Amino acid sequence: MELLEFARGPALMFSITVFIAGVLFRIFSLLFMWRTKDTSAAHPGQKPEIMAALSDILRRMWPLATYRQRSLFQWINGYVFHIGLFIVVFFLLPHILFINDLTGLSWGHLPNNLVYAISIVTLISLIAALIMRASNPPQRLISTFDDYFSWLVTFLPVLSGIVATMHIGARYETLLALHILSVCLLLIYIPFGKLMHFFLVFITRGQTGAHIAHRRRTTVLKGE
């Protein structure tokens, strides 16, 4: 109970404080950062920047034909754990109650048993993602500590949540405390690593799209 008190109290307060400060630090430093203007001549018939950004965000939702066969599993697996995480985080009643308590926002929840099943699928999908990364030499080569640590801090809340729900290995309050602490770790790490894509994915993808449209994606277009 003392560990749970610590997790629900000081640990959560500290991690949420770091999370908010860190995320806003990243976003504001990005908004005000130095941007070198592209002085090259725009491709004739270039779409407005915003349209180019939006179309690239959409296009990158699915792999290009050239790479499709090789990367389809990873793509699908990526969707599975992202959608799984989304459902588990935002549609399990205890999570909604947590968010509601902090923000006052509330919405409908899914049956707990359904969310448990989805969390198992998510867990398996996350393990598959790690195996794929570790077993593919080029991917292994470009993977850094950030990639593995980001995976770990995402995996731990899912694992601890399942274990807590199923009461495996320890008393429920201990498992619940460990689950909350693992979420604290995730919250603290989100602003400072690749998990910041939670906030930046569409901003960076749109920026890349606008930039490429300006230069014309001749090479890429051929591959489509």
Added chain:
Amino acid sequence: MADNNRNSQLHGKPVSRTLGEALAERGVSRRSFLKFASYTASILALPPTAATAIAEGLATARRQSVIWLSFQECTGCTESITRASSPSIEDLIFDFISLDYHHTLQNAAGDAAEHARMQAMEENKGEYLVVVDGSIPAGNNGYSTIAGMSNVEMFEETAEHAKAVIAVGTCAAFGGIPAARPNPTGAVPVSELTDKPVINISGCPPIPEAMTGTIAYLLSFAGIPELDHLGRPQAFFGEAIHDRCYRRPFYEKGMFAKSFDDQGARQGWCLYEVGCKGPVTYNACATLKWNQGVSFPIQSGHGCLGCSEPGFWDFGGFYKPLATGKDDTLKYAAGAAVAGAAIGAASAVSVRSKRKKLLEANAAPQAIKEEAE
């Protein structure tokens, strides 16, 4: 007059008789005695064979001297134990124990009461049980006194030659409400003041049968029952309320009462959302229930408060769902948001200005300088 003597006179024989002899003389049949032993075995979650052991243990045991000390308490634990059904407090007092000192239940008062306590301690040195309800104020001896003695003094004096100590109620077991923040009296649980074996029977109040059942176990087996990591008998505190709650299927299905008077509440759905602490509370409420098995708080429509757990009074609001943080989770959120945004913007601006200066210093082409602006 000491209760010891009073009870001896009541039965017309000295207390050194075995319980078996005393019960036989009172006309208690072996059949009813075995029924009693079977029931006690079952509430203690012991195998059926233990009933015989309990019967044999009780039959050959001597009446156990018990000294009950009440400190910072509300008498709720005593109120509770007087409503025990099997074994009832009457069963225990008249048949199995000699309750030599108890503020509420003893006849004696003043010096006579204290004399009874001293006499019981002398006559049963090393053999008597001490039951404590209420926490003990360690902050200042004057906070709570009985017969001119501080609670700490009285407890230490009484526990010194005791066989074991039973801390009855959450106050005695874990400090309870007197120890809730800011704990003005420096209240501590019994276990902090003695080296003797302590059995905690927590609850506010504890389930009557958890108290009488544990005493029956001590008499039957002359040993301490299996305890959990908080020193509570596993038989009564081994399972979470949530795991044995009849409303559990609604939790799994995601059917929750949103308030105490909505459709969900009327349909008997799960009370998790209105603050039930059943998932982190270990007690036998959902199985033994109260008032001879009639009901328990969740059955009567209120979420579990977690009263048998340490620090339950400070464990956030009773009506705050378990999944939420404590009240001060967002204490520094606004400051963090302002600080994060300000530091982020300031660092970006600082980098821009440094870069601009560098470009100027290196006489960069005019075009690039303009872009920088």
